[in-house]
Amino acid sequence: MTEHAGSPQRGRATDEWWRSFFDLTYAEAELVPDDPGPAERAADRLVGWLRVAPGDVIFDQCCGVGRVAIPLATRGMRVIGVDQSEPYIELARAAAARQHADARFFVGDAFAWTPPELCDAGFNWFTSFGYHADDTMNIQMLEAAHRSIRPGGRFVLEYLATPGMLRRFRSSSVHRPRGAAADGLLILDEPTIDFRAGVVVSTWTFLHRDGRREERRVQTRLFMPHELIRLFEQAGFRVVELLDGDTGEALELGSRRMAVIGER
Ligand SMILES: C[S@@+](CC[C@H](N)C(=O)[O-])C[C@H]1O[C@@H](n2cnc3c(N)ncnc32)[C@H](O)[C@@H]1O
Incomplete structure (x- = not known):
């Protein structure tokens, strides 16, 4: 075989x-944008997918340097982000201060960390999930997301589209x-x-x-879409949509990215 x-x-x-991979070289290469367009579009898509409005509290799980959190905050959302990297959190805090954005950032391990208050919605963006080969570990991150969001709130996982x-x-x-x-x-x-x-x-x-x-x-992890749906369900979410993460249309064989949208 x-x-x-x-x-x-x-x-x-x-x-x-991931504890050593995500350093400043990676952040400068991939997370600190020369073109703010993709993160701005991500924020627009998230507002629709999460059904949130200005004033709502949004949880950004594995927020990196705040690339998506800060555009959401500049749209009026109150964002709480967590990342395991202390230098990334420092960069995120500095960017939020520069832009007077209502975004709070914490260093923590997303396998267990939950925000200091229950959030209206949440997301995990740009393949920040599935790093363990063992899904009994990966599901802990979804369970932490589930605990972080109020009943009825939505959670989006944006991931590479395996097919x-x-x-x-x-x-x-x-x-x-x-x-x-x-x-x-x-x-x-x-x-x-x-x-x-x-x-x-x-x-x-x-x-x-x-x-x-x-x-x-x-x-x-190379999740087929139905496997992610199963993990969402095991974590307590009801999956309401499975989309092409780039276009927002239905997921297709050729899609590059997928977005799984669950509701608590
Ligand atoms: C591909 S980057 C994406 C960052 C951000 N979501 C974005 O779209 O710009 C993945 C991020 O996940 C973070 N991360 C990975 N494992 C984590 C964990 N167990 N707890 C918290 N953060 C984690 C990394 O430090 C890194 O910032």
């Missing part, structure tokens, strides 16, 4: 790889990151698929302009 697709076949990421990803799978690709501070940086992405574990393990090589090379590995 062939258990891996792609090359090179370099096995798993280290346990809890479309498999359809256009390439064993290596190079991209120029979108971040404002990523001057001259290239990222070589070499994914392999571990069918037995149901994960994609990607080796990312950062090729810096000055010739430095840095390699790191990232691992994400």
